[in-house]
Structure formats: C-alpha cells, structure tokens
Amino acid sequence: MSDLPTVIFPVAGLGTRMLPATKVVPKELLPVYDTPLLQFALQEALAAGARRLIFVSHPEKGAIEAFLRPADRLEATLAAKGKQDVLEAVREGRVPEDVEVIFVMQEEQLGLGHAVLCAAPHLLDGPVGVILPDDLILGTPCLAEMAAAFDPDRMGSLVAAQQVPRNRVSSYGIFDCDGGATGDVVTAARGFVEKPSPEKAPSNLAAVGRYILSSDVFGALRGVGRGAGGEIQLTDAIAAAGRVHAFRFSGKRHDCGCKDGMVEATLAVQSARRDRHLSMAAE
Numbered sequence: 382m383s384d385l386p387t388v389i390f391p392v393a394g395l396g397t398r399m400l401p402a403t404k405v406v407p408k409e410l411l412p413v414y415d416t417p418l419l420q421f422a423l424q425e426a427l428a429a430g431a432r433r434l435i436f437v438s439h440p441e442k443g444a445i446e447a448f449l450r451p452a453d454r455l456e457a458t459l460a461a462k463g464k465q466d467v468l469e470a471v472r473e474g475r476v477p478e479d480v481e482v483i484f485v486m487q488e489e490q491l492g493l494g495h496a497v498l499c500a501a502p503h504l505l506d507g508p509v510g511v512i513l514p515d516d517l518i519l520g521t522p523c524l525a526e527m528a529a530a531f532d533p534d535r536m537g538s539l540v541a542a543q544q545v546p547r548n549r550v551s552s553y554g555i556f557d558c559d560g561g562a563t564g565d566v567v568t569a570a571r572g573f574v575e576k577p578s579p580e581k582a583p584s585n586l587a588a589v590g591r592y593i594l595s596s597d598v599f600g601a602l603r604g605v606g607r608g609a610g611g612e613i614q615l616t617d618a619i620a621a622a623g624r625v626h627a628f629r630f631s632g633k634r635h636d637c638g639c640k641d642g643m644v645e646a647t648l649a650v651q652s653a654r655r656d657r658h659l660s661m662a663a664e
C-alpha cells in the first residue's frame with residue numbers, strides 16, 4: 382500500500398503536563414524552535430498522501446481551527462516586505478486546496494479511543510492514519526514510511542514502535558510480542574499491556590503516536606468499554622481487532638507532551654535549521 386486517504390489528529394486533550402503553557406495555547410500549537418507541533422504533523426500527513434484531515438478537537442481549543450485557516454493577508458504582507466524565508470515557512474503550514482479539513486468536537490475527554498471513534502462517520506474508504514502531534518518524529522516522515530509497509534490483507538493495524546529502557550516501560554503501552562529484541566522493521570504482536578511494571582512487561586517495545594487502522598479497529602472501538610484510567614483506550618480496540626503489527630520507524634521521536642521532551646526537540650530542530658543554513662551558504 383502507499384497512500385493513506387484519511388488522517389485523524391486527536392487534539393482534544395487537556396495537556397495538563399505542559400501547564401501553565403497550555404492554559405490558553407493548545408499543546409499542539411506550542412512551538413518547537415520556530416514551528417508549531419501541528420505544522421510538523423500536518424506536513425507528515427500530507428507526505429503520506431492524505432486527502433482528508435480530521436481534527437478531533439475541543440470547543441476551548443479554537444486556536445487550532447484559526448491556525449489552519451488560510452492566511453492570505455499575512456502572506457501578502459510578508460511578500461510585500463520581501464520576507465521570503467518567513468513566507469515560505471508560513472506556507473509550509475498551509476493545507477493544499479484539494480485536501481479537505483473536517484473538525485469534530487470531543488466535548489468530554491473520554492480517552493484517545495473515544496477521540497478516534499468521534500472521527501468514524503467522516504472516513505474515506507481504506508485504511509486510516511492517526512497522528513498524535515505531541516509525539517514529534519523528525520527525519521524520515523513516519524506515517525508515509527508506515528503506509529508503504531502496511532499490507533491490508535495481512536494487518537488489522539500497524540502501530541509505530543520504539544524500544545525503550547526497561548525502567549521506562551510503565552509510561553507506555555507495551556507490545557505483547559516475541560520479536561521485541563530483534564531488528565525486524567515489522568513485527569506481529571498479540572496485543573498490548575498498558576503501562577506495565579518492568580517485571581511484568583512482555584517486551585520493551587513501546588507504542589508511540591502513529592497508527593494505521595483497518596475498519597476492524599473502528600468496529601472494535603464501538604464495543605470496547607472503558608479501560609485503564611477509566612478511558613476508552615485505542616490500544617484495547619487495536620488488540621481486540623487482532624492482527625496487530627509493530628513498526629520500527631527510522632526517524633527520531635521526541636515526546637513533546639512533556640517539558641523535557643519539548644526542550645530536546647527544540648534543540649534538535651535548532652541544530653537541523655543551522656545545518657540547513659550552513660549547507661545553503663555553501664551552495
């Protein structure tokens with residue numbers, strides 16, 4: 382497979398770990414050096430061939446809709462002032478005219494699984510991508526890489542996976558699989574254990590914020606009740622749908638849902654920007 386027609390962005394969360402920064406500004410609009418997290422996520426979805434973008438948001442996060450609106454006046458001002466570099470950076474956050482944007486409100490934060498289910502009435506045919514913008518993956522665009530590896534005949538889902546140290550497993554959904562220690566890019570898994578203790582973790586392969594879901598997962602989401610933390614968990618539905626596969630992506634992931642991860646990501650983007658300037662200067 383290659384293109385993913387629909388990509389869902391669950392962006393309704395409260396972002397409590399980033400307070401007070403997220404008191405007024407949604408977490409997804411916090412800048413990583415010079416670019417909001419949401420702009421990175423948008424570019425990743427477009428690189429995966431998305432034609433419909435579904436944002437599952439919250440009524441108090443109206444700035445997300447504002448950010449995605451065309452900024453014709455701003456762009457004209459920048460062009461008139463000859464600020465070409467900034468103009469290009471702003472244009473990279475534009476949604477192309479032939480790509481649809483749909484907003485769905487999740488009034489109550491009942492969990493990631495519930496947020497994804499809110500998007501279900503709006504899906505195009507075919508497998509569906511999900512991007513959690515606070516998991517920033519730099520380097521090779523992750524969702525496009527996953528779409529190229531997704532085999533709809535063999536897979537119910539494909540979930541981005543990262544090896545984590547044993548003492549960190551309790552922060553993640555951990556794959557229940559035998560291939561955690563091998564170097565395979567795609568590994569079949571039996572399911573997940575949510576936030577296990579290091580002694581009980583079935584592997585050290587953790588699920589991170591990129592998913593490709595078949596229609597089976599949406600069927601399962603309708604049936605799973607509240608799971609860990611009293612929330613409707615996406616991982617429960619993925620496991621219930623079966624044929625779960627883990628995908629080891631080649632980029633570098635930064636957890637921008639927490640303060641230290643945000644600082645690390647900012648330094649990584651600063652360094653990438655500096656390298657780009659140096660290579661442009663050498664041309």
Ligand code: UTP
Pocket residue numbers: 391392393394395396397398399408437487489490491492493495496513514515638
């Ligand atoms: P998080 O677990 O990071 O929750 O959600 P959060 O509310 O954003 O942040 P903290 O933990 O309070 O700091 C992971 C992703 O799922 C979305 C979030 O917006 C984020 O992209 N989400 C979570 C929803 O859209 N709805 C929910 O009910 C829960």
